[in-house]
Amino acid sequence: MKSAHKKAIFSKVIIYVILIIIALAMIVPFLWMLSASIKSDREVFQMNPFVWIPENPKWSNYSEIWTKIPFGKFIQNTVFLTIVVTCLQLLTSSFAAYAFGKLKFKYKNALFMAYLSTIAMPWQVYMVPQFIMMRKMGLNDKLLAIICLQAFSAFGVFMMKQFYEGIPDELCEAARIDGMSEYRIYANIMLPLSKPALSTLTIFTFVTTWNDYLGPLIYLKSQEKKTIQLGLKMFIGQYSSDYGLIMAGSVISLIPVLIVFLILQRYFVEGVASTGLKG
Amino acid sequence: MEKITAANVDTYQSELNALIVKIRTEADEKQKKKDLTRIDLLQRKISAFRTGSKVSRSTKRDLVAYSFIAPNFIGFAIFTLIPIVFAFLLAFMTWDGSNPIEWAGLSNFKKLASDTHFIAALKNTIIYCVGTVPLTMIMSLALAIVLNQKVIGRGIFRTLSFFPYVASLVAITSVWKMLFHPSKGPINNILLNVFGVAQDNLPQWFSGGLVMVSMILFSVWKYMGYYMVIYLAGLQGISGELYEAASLDGANTWQKFLYVTWPQLASTTFFVIVMLTINCFKVYDVAIMLAGGGKGELTLNSTVLVYYIYEKAFVEWKLGYSSAIAMVLFALVLIVTIIQFRGQKKYAE
Numbered sequence: 001m002k003s004a005h006k007k008a009i010f011s012k013v014i015i016y017v018i019l020i021i022i023a024l025a026m027i028v029p030f031l032w033m034l035s036a037s038i039k040s041d042r043e044v045f046q047m048n049p050f051v052w053i054p055e056n057p058k059w060s061n062y063s064e065i066w067t068k069i070p071f072g073k074f075i076q077n078t079v080f081l082t083i084v085v086t087c088l089q090l091l092t093s094s095f096a097a098y099a100f101g102k103l104k105f106k107y108k109n110a111l112f113m114a115y116l117s118t119i120a121m122p123w124q125v126y127m128v129p130q131f132i133m134m135r136k137m138g139l140n141d142k143l144l145a146i147i148c149l150q151a152f153s154a155f156g157v158f159m160m161k162q163f164y165e166g167i168p169d170e171l172c173e174a175a176r177i178d179g180m181s182e183y184r185i186y187a188n189i190m191l192p193l194s195k196p197a198l199s200t201l202t203i204f205t206f207v208t209t210w211n212d213y214l215g216p217l218i219y220l221k222s223q224e225k226k227t228i229q230l231g232l233k234m235f236i237g238q239y240s241s242d243y244g245l246i247m248a249g250s251v252i253s254l255i256p257v258l259i260v261f262l263i264l265q266r267y268f269v270e271g272v273a274s275t276g277l278k279g
Numbered sequence: 280m281e282k283i284t285a286a287n288v289d290t291y292q293s294e295l296n297a298l299i300v301k302i303r304t305e306a307d308e309k310q311k312k313k314d315l316t317r318i319d320l321l322q323r324k325i326s327a328f329r330t331g332s333k334v335s336r337s338t339k340r341d342l343v344a345y346s347f348i349a350p351n352f353i354g355f356a357i358f359t360l361i362p363i364v365f366a367f368l369l370a371f372m373t374w375d376g377s378n379p380i381e382w383a384g385l386s387n388f389k390k391l392a393s394d395t396h397f398i399a400a401l402k403n404t405i406i407y408c409v410g411t412v413p414l415t416m417i418m419s420l421a422l423a424i425v426l427n428q429k430v431i432g433r434g435i436f437r438t439l440s441f442f443p444y445v446a447s448l449v450a451i452t453s454v455w456k457m458l459f460h461p462s463k464g465p466i467n468n469i470l471l472n473v474f475g476v477a478q479d480n481l482p483q484w485f486s487g488g489l490v491m492v493s494m495i496l497f498s499v500w501k502y503m504g505y506y507m508v509i510y511l512a513g514l515q516g517i518s519g520e521l522y523e524a525a526s527l528d529g530a531n532t533w534q535k536f537l538y539v540t541w542p543q544l545a546s547t548t549f550f551v552i553v554m555l556t557i558n559c560f561k562v563y564d565v566a567i568m569l570a571g572g573g574k575g576e577l578t579l580n581s582t583v584l585v586y587y588i589y590e591k592a593f594v595e596w597k598l599g600y601s602s603a604i605a606m607v608l609f610a611l612v613l614i615v616t617i618i619q620f621r622g623q624k625k626y627a628e
Contacts, residue, residue, distance in 0.1 A: 095350060099344040099345075114360065126605070262438070
């Protein structure tokens with residue numbers, strides 16, 4: 001019995017050691033980023049001795065970045081795009097998914113197959129013809145192009161449908177007998193129940209849109225249309241040795257995504273589990 | 280739609296009554312289902328006649344459903360379905376975007392076979408996949424198993440391991456490039472001062488032969504948190520009774536993993552592998568950010584398929600040729616998906 005107890009403690013210790021190593025590997029780059037963002041370019045790579053917080057923190061990095069490039073404009077564009085895309089994605093996907101998950105209608109399977117068949121299709125396969133088409137529609141160098149590109153994904157519909165299928169049909173049936181219209185059932189019964197799935201979809205959409213690089217690179221050409229990712233990359237290209245400034249810009253670009261993630265993350269595992277994302 | 284008359288309704292009504300009696304004693308499940316749909320249809324026809332509405336209830340029902348789907352489907356059809364069809368056609372054409380399109384047959388694909396840049400891109404993409412997929416899978420599974428135990432600060436560990444996934448590539452790759460800076464970075468500094476690696480032998484992480492290794496390491500680090508969450512969801516679906524039963528049989532931790540966890544997670548693992556592989560084939564940003572030159576160009580050491588698609592289309596405006604490369608990318612993804620479906624079926628049997 002005693003040896004079993006010892007063994008248990010031993011395995012606990014090993015687990016914690018592994019966890020701490022992994023957690024450090026995950027977090028150290030971020031701490032380094034924070035630390036470098038308040039250092040001068042000379043201090044960034046100073047190793048002997050290495051300090052996390054320099055004696056005279058260079059807070060000016062955080063104000064200077066706004067003047068070197070139109071950082072405010074980039075953030076404004078990105079915030080606008082991300083919010084519009086996320087709202088559209090949540091609304092239209094959950095709307096369509098309700099029909100696929102809970103209603104019977106003609107051509108249901110055929111329509112759903114159209115979604116399903118593209119789910120494994122990488123966007124990169126059809127990004128070129130899509131660009132040609134959008135250019136014809138006059139959407140080149142318009143923020144609207146990115147909205148059209150990101151807002152209607154098969155992924156969102158698929159994910160929400162999986163979630164709705166897990167909700168018992170009896171709930172809708174009862175509401176129908178009470179004379180509720182399908183729109184009311186969706187708004188009053190389904191939506192309040194789908195917090196985990198909606199949170200998960202919000203995280204995915206927000207993160208993807210905020211961090212997208214290739215889409216904006218193809219579509220947004222003029223300086224005042226650029227997103228924060230393009231802007232940051234451009235800044236790195238121009239001021240490649242201004243490490244402190246690059247890190248300050250990077251920190252600023254991370255804050256919104258981290259906030260959204262931290263707010264919604266408590267629903268996240270549940271959301272992934274209930275939306276069939278685990279296969 | 281056939282016209283419903285009063286005489287019709289009477290025959291419907293009697294058929295309906297007969298069916299309702301019959302279904303009570305029906306033993307065959309399939310027949311029962313058939314009868315039920317027939318009953319449903321008959322009831323609708325009768326009520327359509329009685330209410331005298333011109334639009335039948337089923338048409339109304341369809342219209343309501345379509346109104347739910349339309350907002351998403353219209354956008355999806357215009358911006359996804361049509362471009363996909365267009366992409367397939369374009370691969371067999373020659374076009375520069377402004378002059379008339381010309382039919383090219385298979386010549387784009389023939390040219391690919393002798394294009395050294397394409398072959399390098401294909402090779403690198405596959406190497407990247409072969410390195411990233413198993414490593415990410417193993418790491419995320421291990422992490423999920425550890426975080427599924429009762430450990431202190433479990434929530435914090437879960438959140439932390441998801442940070443790299445949500446962080447933007449531009450920001451986080453610039454940190455990596457500093458950490459792994461060949462002459463000034465702390466990693467090489469430790470190699471030099473702690474492990475005594477000679478100055479000349481310090482690894483050049485982002486150029487030459489090591490660049491693929493760096494890309495793989497970076498991707499494992501960035502994406503394992505995401506797949507960890509998927510595994511975590513899978514683990515939570517395994518019934519605790521299975522582990523209890525295994526304990527009663529005297530199974531140790533490793534045996535429990537081998538005979539309970541691993542087989543129970545089979546469908547999750549299939550899913551993870553397919554998603555990982557597809558995402559690896561799509562790699563572009565990681566290569567550009569870690570190995571791209573001043574103008575974002577990639578050398579033969581680090582080039583990948585999507586980069587080449589982009590170059591051919593938006594720099595050289597060889598749209599047909601670019602689409603042919605895209606078809607190769609699609610074929611790779613398709614093969615993986617088919618293998619996955621086969622594998623899952625086999626497992627289900």
